Amino acid sequence: MTRRSSSVTIRDVAKQAGVSIATVSRYINQTATVSPEVASRLDEVLETLKYVPHTAARNLATQKTNAIGLLLTYNIYGDFFAPMLRGIEEVIADAGFNLLISSNLSRDGNTHSPALGPNNTDGILGYADSLTESVLAHFYHTKFPVVLIYRASPPHLPIPCVTVENKAASKEIVDHLIDVHHRRRIIFLRGPEHQEDSYWREMGYRTSLEAHNIPYDAELVWPGEFEREVAQTTMIELILAGVEFDAVFAGDDDAAIGVLAALREMGKRVPEDVSVVGFDDQRSSPYLTPSLTTVRAPTEEVGRVAAQQIIKLIRGGQADPLTLLPTEIVIRNSCGCQSD
Amino acid sequence: MTRRSSSVTIRDVAKQAGVSIATVSRYINQTATVSPEVASRLDEVLETLKYVPHTAARNLATQKTNAIGLLLTYNIYGDFFAPMLRGIEEVIADAGFNLLISSNLSRDGNTHSPALGPNNTDGILGYADSLTESVLAHFYHTKFPVVLIYRASPPHLPIPCVTVENKAASKEIVDHLIDVHHRRRIIFLRGPEHQEDSYWREMGYRTSLEAHNIPYDAELVWPGEFEREVAQTTMIELILAGVEFDAVFAGDDDAAIGVLAALREMGKRVPEDVSVVGFDDQRSSPYLTPSLTTVRAPTEEVGRVAAQQIIKLIRGGQADPLTLLPTEIVIRNSCGCQSD
């Protein structure tokens, strides 16, 4: 066939304007000055021909892709995902990069290499456990820019990461339950095992108990998996089993919704009989009944910061080893307070 | 400098294996058979060298990018976004494409050409009004594959689109209000002007009224903008203005949340005094008080279908001019029914 692509190339422009392709390239990229006459002639030709440089050709020549990859895990549910993406997209677009997204559930099973990497991106953002440790190690040793989101870097791989402060806010919200509402038997619903957020939230919970001389009681800590249904059935079982408690720290807001449903179902009043608190401050949390006391995580900011970090790295700079974004507790009614 | 990129190229592989680069290429792409000895030698070399073909080079040579673009508008809030993306990503990944995302809020203001187009994607998915009509026309005439999501194609541009059935379900839910709950003065809260979903939902509302011989009353139709706050203040004003009504079709679930808040604030009971229904069935809708009667839109399916269509187009096939995904009303308590 040898049919050239129908698109207009730099040579077409050069011919039309009566200059060499090098001049066209230089003018377009502003990498050298061009005589005024040539400039205006080029302006005109570029306009009439509607020339757009071919990305692949440019990438090949410059050895840059101008794209940043975002690696996701399959479980992109949840409210927090859209804001995170917005944060990322915003700064990436402003910096003139494109965003490439891939989730690692790809059909090729567990090929150790992800769909995004050095050959099609200038750097990648790895969400949670979307990257295995071995891939991470490989990227690290080849100095390929990577920033981790919602995940700490593995032991011997000092890869920059950005996530939110879980422990302090968890302690604070449990403190609130104890200090303000005099709760002492507080159930904690864990997230998925080996999940970092979950781990640190539990640490916050334990730290608060310790600080108040309340012994840790294994009978009060159960799986909630950050999921509504799981939390709901767990709570129902606990109640049926006769476990005594006066408050629930649900792990996250999704689980809190399940807890609320379970308590209503079992005839317990919130917040009179039991206080309930969550973590995340989802969009719907203010509108639950009662409105949910929880912890606000600056999700969009996480995205923004992560994007800034990877861009800094790509530009040859240093990134911060660890960015822990502050969280704040937001008091509503489910704990027993009377907010507006 | 002339420093070659550190990455291993097809020539390195060829040299190591003692064959020509053409042979390596053919083996990798399975475009021709290769003798068994060469094959096994290549397997080995590929493995030890960890060769990964350079995407840009391949794109340049084949004139394909193997990527699909998704154009977004700035307002990617909302629950519906994550599922839509999941649907898209799922089928795109399965088909071996990459997903490129860009929102059109880019700093270069309203440059008429979007960041994603023929030079860096094989086809694009345009969400809502992310593409201007003139760009759409240009793509259409150059036969560049485009599929529209949540938007109908403009008059003279038969571009495939996939969206959700709004009118029938809206009529059905208003029918329910009238037939089952004997409501007659039903407020409708419009979405943003010129928004297609909003238009068809209003058509459904009107059609239902007509079918029941209830005259359309302009006093009952007000802006809700699909936003919580707007809906809430609108409702409060209406009540203060003394408008009589016994039901509200909120336009969408977000607005319904605002309506619920306004009614509570003004001392009206739902559903005893007024029935409230929404549209979308957001994740939180079952957990509102009372649980929200609404319409379920198959958002993830929209993403999947759109992705399938664009892939079909890219592969040279025909796409369906219009895919209208069915919606279904889901009855809960806010209308007055007693669901579980």
Place this chain on the structure above:
DNA sequence: CCGGTTACTGTAACCGGTTACAGTAACCAT
């Protein structure tokens, strides 16, 4: 033994840009 397949392989010309290097002309100071 010979012509025609079949199976495989290599050479070299692309794809569409960027950029090192060399060259030209104009200008300036000596």
Place this chain on the structure above:
DNA sequence: ATGGTTACTGTAACCGGTTACAGTAACCGG
């Protein structure tokens, strides 16, 4: 006039793949 700048421009060699075309050897039927 001479040499040294400065300002601009063109030639051609890349970047790392794909693929048309040509070539070779082995095999097969007559």
